[in-house]
Amino acid sequence: MIPTLLCVVLLIFVLFEITPGDPALTILPSDSWTEENIARVHKELGLDDPILVRYVRYLGNAVQGDLGTSYLTKTSVTNEIAQKFPYTMKITFISVIMAIVAGIPFGVIAAKHQYTLTDNISVFISLLFVSMPNFWFALLLARFFGVQLGWLPTTGVETWTGYILPSATVAITSLAAITRQTRSSMLEQIRQDYVVTARAKGQIEGKVIYGHALKNALIPIITVVGTNIANHLGGTLVAETIFSIPGLAKYMITGLNGRDYPVVLGSVLFISAVFCIVMMVVDIIYAVVDPRIRIQMMKKNNSGRKTKARKEAAAA
Amino acid sequence: MEKTAQAGEAFLDIKDLVVEYHTDDAVIHAVNGVNLKLAKGETLGLVGETGAGKTSIARSILRILPDPPAKIMKGEIWFNGENILKLPEKKVRSIRGDKISMIFQDPMTALNPIETVGSQISEAIRLHNSISRADANKQAVQMLETVGIPGKRFTNYPLEFSGGMKQRVVIAMALACKPELLLADEPTTALDVTIQAQVLEMMRDLQKDFGASVILITHDLGIVAEMCEKVAIIYAGEVVEYGTAEDIFDHRAHPYTEGLFGSIPTIHTKTKRLNPIRGMMPDPANLPSCCRFAGRCPYTTDECTSSYPEMVECKSQPHTVRCVRARVKEGGSQ
């Protein structure tokens, strides 16, 4: 995880270095764009130092929890992120749950009725969603549920209902992927012998499908969900913009537009860290769901312990 | 109140069973008008080469054929005075795993890989007995020990077991509710020879203890000699010969059965495997309307290729054969 984050920061430093544009120009009002003013700003921000020095200095501060100060607003990036991230996190989280809750049953139903009308309809619906641009879907939702029906608010998140439309917007990012993955891994599982065994025991069909087959089909589905969380984080950008939510994604875009390097760096670093943690959680979920993985992990630990013990014994 | 088979009425009676698989490009006639009877406590061997329809017959009894593509087109399966094929799904579910259970062909894939073996056995117990989870687990531990697996392995997963142990678990699961009828689909084919013998012995002991009737599907005539009282030879989805083990081993009448035995083996030869018979079983998607064995039979006559042979009763009851030669041999004792 640490090397990944170091690389992420380095990459952004390099990208900033090679992209044209100067933060001093956005900080200074355009009538004071003189050589010496610009040089003064550069000096203040430490932009004259070589890239490696800046990189190491940034990391040193970041380790202590200081992600720098915004060039434009002069506020602490750490504080701003702490304030804005909860919105983004909630939208991402709710949207992932929505995608799972809709996508998995869709996939299971499609698999159970393979090649029938039901199958085609659910594949069609998921294709429809995947080919719909997020922003357009967001506008449709806002118009229908917000304006026409007046059920849900279209701006802000003063109440929990404000999260529904933005989350739904983001949910379609991975709905189709989850549906398709569920369908294909269920198709594989429902042909397996152990499914027939479960039926032969007298188990009811629902338990056979959801209790036995789906549990076995979960691993690849979890992988798809895990890798799509990054896309969901990205998707919140559209949702936060359209539904005016003061979240992290919006903060980052403002930073990008203003060449506010600390804001962009801090946000990206933070989101990358979150993503790394999510991936670790996904690995843990694998082990919880699948005893085969759990047993393998335990064996590795045991053999590690054994070799260590053997080495110690040899040393003694 | 339990319904029991009335006098004169067989415990299991399969009448004119027809099973077809409707795939995209063909209709496969897997079972074509099979009649079989089984008395209480009896062991019936179903013998036939691969693709003959043995598994399809067994799965029909539990109504667990894969649908689609399988369809039971015709027939009746009477069990304890009820026609299973006409029962509502809910009723069949209460029979599955309780009164009738099945040991599957391949122990490596018959267990759910991500559930502990113990919970898979106790699942079967809890489905048919209204007892607490703890009590069901206790019974499951007992079942494991009955099949020779230490009870403390209850919480192990199938991948921690060898093939033979998995098959024991499958057997424990099938016997967990003390079934009246056990369908054993090649219970030992996937095992090596030493373990085969152990598993068979165990099945026999358990059958004695539980008093179950058994349908034993196998390719192995040695196993039939050891285990079965009655034998049905299945060819291309039909019973071509049926009788007591003695009849089949010592007075067999169908050329296909002869082919199965090669030339000499007797009931005392235990490990004789199927001898290859020249030619192939007819394509089940495209069966001839005459005798299905005519294409491979050394005694084929014009009658064999022009008409369909009926079941003929031989002298020693209940021995029946589907062959015109038998009718001649037995002097038309229809």
Ligand SMILES: Nc1ncnc2c1ncn2[C@@H]1O[C@H](COP(=O)(O)OP(=O)(O)OP(=O)(O)O)[C@@H](O)[C@H]1O
């Ligand atoms: N799911 C299926 N789809 C299509 N055809 C099938 C299916 N299952 C079985 N069949 C066909 O039905 C026929 C009978 O199969 P069945 O499995 O009953 O044979 P078997 O006697 O049990 O053979 P084996 O000894 O190999 O287990 C075969 O021709 C087989 O190809």
Ligand SMILES: [Mg+2]
């Ligand atoms: Mg079979």
